[in-house]
Amino acid sequence: MPLEKPYAGVPGTTIFDADQSRKGYWLNQFCMSLMKAENRERFKKDERAYLDEWKMTEEQKQAVLARDLNRCIALGGNIYFLAKIGATDGKSFQQMAGSMTGMTEEAYREMMIGGGRPSTWTDKKEEGK
Template structure:
């Protein structure tokens, strides 16, 4: 019996629930492998070859290669696991988050210091009808 998921009605928000976890299992396992220096080196040497060792979908692999973190999340990636890719690339979490919002690192930092994104326009989809 499917669960009621009222959070699916929030625009621009992907909740990492059990379904997302199942969808992204191998993507997230790949990310966790990057905690070992030897694996980071192998990945940096030939990203495609390393990704092909994992039972990820082609779409997940392409999202990683493009460093499209928003797409990775839509495909089941968990941001805390995906942070391992950023760390492998020498990026801070703040740089990664900025890239996901279309803002520079500085603009993202300033937005967060000033209280975050405005809730205007970020309501439930059913309220926009």
């Protein structure tokens, strides 16, 4: 019997739970491998060959190659592990987050300084009280 997931309805949000962890295990292991300089160099030299050493799905590999971090998250990636890809590419976490929202780094920074995006999910939950 599957567990009830009351958090599953948060718009635009993928919660990294046990199911996501299992789905993204090899994707996240690949990301963690990038903590070693020699692995980053091997990855940069031939990304596809390096990815093929991991038991990731083809869809996960394609998402990494495209640097589609939103897709990586949907496929089980954890943002803290995925940050290793950004670091390998010389990008800051802020640059990565901006790209995931379709915003420039500056626009993303200003949004976060201003308090972030409002949560319509929270608003709807509050209305039900």
